[in-house]
Amino acid sequence: MEPIIFAFAGKGGVGKTSLSAAFTRILAERYPDKKILAVDADPAVGLLTALGMEPALTLDDIRLRIAESINRGETADAVALLSEARFHLLDCITEKDNLSFLAIGRPEAAGCYCKVNAYLKQVLETISGNYDFVVIDGEAGIEQINRRVMENITYLVLVSDASRKGLQVISTIKDVAQKLVNCKKTGVIFNRVSPSFAPQALADLPPTLAVIGDDPNQTENDMLGDTVFCLPVTSPVYRGAAEALAKLLEDTPYASV
Numbered sequence: 336m337e338p339i340i341f342a343f344a345g346k347g348g349v350g351k352t353s354l355s356a357a358f359t360r361i362l363a364e365r366y367p368d369k370k371i372l373a374v375d376a377d378p379a380v381g382l383l384t385a386l387g388m389e390p391a392l393t394l395d396d397i398r399l400r401i402a403e404s405i406n407r408g409e410t411a412d413a414v415a416l417l418s419e420a421r422f423h424l425l426d427c428i429t430e431k432d433n434l435s436f437l438a439i440g441r442p443e444a445a446g447c448y449c450k451v452n453a454y455l456k457q458v459l460e461t462i463s464g465n466y467d468f469v470v471i472d473g474e475a476g477i478e479q480i481n482r483r484v485m486e487n488i489t490y491l492v493l494v495s496d497a498s499r500k501g502l503q504v505i506s507t508i509k510d511v512a513q514k515l516v517n518c519k520k521t522g523v524i525f526n527r528v529s530p531s532f533a534p535q536a537l538a539d540l541p542p543t544l545a546v547i548g549d550d551p552n553q554t555e556n557d558m559l560g561d562t563v564f565c566l567p568v569t570s571p572v573y574r575g576a577a578e579a580l581a582k583l584l585e586d587t588p589y590a591s592v
């Protein structure tokens with residue numbers, strides 16, 4: 336079966352990492368016999384921290400290794416280069432039970448970020464097929480959508496708070512994604528909104544997947560530096576993520592779980 340790929344996007348600080356971590360946890364717990372890949376596509380490396388993982392190597396480290404070996408004239412041809420890249424790639428995937436992790440890393444030099452984004456795109460195309468689910472925590476804003484880093488995905492999950500800026504960002508991402516992203520369904524999770532927030536009043540946005548208020552458990556988790564696995568299942572972030580996930584998977588073989 337084709338992998339189911341979730342990609343999270345939205346303005347900075349709206350909850351993309353918290354929600355993609357919650358999605359990853361729920362998938363890992365509900366489908367223990369399925370393989371899940373969590374991709375931290377944000378150079379700030381938040382997702383792996385939220386999941387309690389520390390990658391030994393990031394994609395940027397691997398990219399640099401390969402670039403160095405080309406510079407030293409060690410790689411004979413394109414075929415050898417590709418197999419070398421695949422070989423190195425295994426070094427930056429950390430595994431724990433049915434979960435695998437991959438982080439883009441934080442390029443040090445100016446101009447490297449677009450290179451590592453291009454690399455991420457190729458890597459995702461190469462390895463996604465090895466997994467049942469892939470959860471991608473995207474960088475804030477529109478850049479990775481514009482660059483088609485996430486060109487072929489199953490679900491685009493837009494996250495926003497109630498701010499005008501947050502809503503503008505998801506509206507722009509939706510428009511750009513319609514042209515540049517091949518995806519089955521797009522939906523919105525409204526996070527950290529007040530109980531009076533009315534998403535139906537917002538014209539022209541994709542369907543609402545969940546509306547989540549301020550979550551004291553999430554705040555406590557933050558203060559203690561705990562992982563998403565410590566979040567009570569009754570907490571609004573966990574519940575909202577579970578609700579959104581159920582809506583996205585409703586017309587798939589995973590619907591009943």
Ligand SMILES: Nc1ncnc2c1ncn2[C@@H]1O[C@H](COP(=O)(O)OP(=O)(O)OP(=O)(O)O)[C@@H](O)[C@H]1O
Binds near residue numbers: 351
């Ligand atoms: N519903 C919520 N209630 C309380 N705190 C929340 C909630 N959702 C997220 N947070 C907290 O808000 C902060 C920002 O969330 P998060 O890091 O998930 O956002 P982000 O969109 O990934 O940010 P960035 O764009 O910087 O990567 C974190 O400290 C997170 O724990």
Ligand SMILES: [Mg+2]
Binds near residue numbers: 351353377381382472
């Ligand atoms: Mg984040």
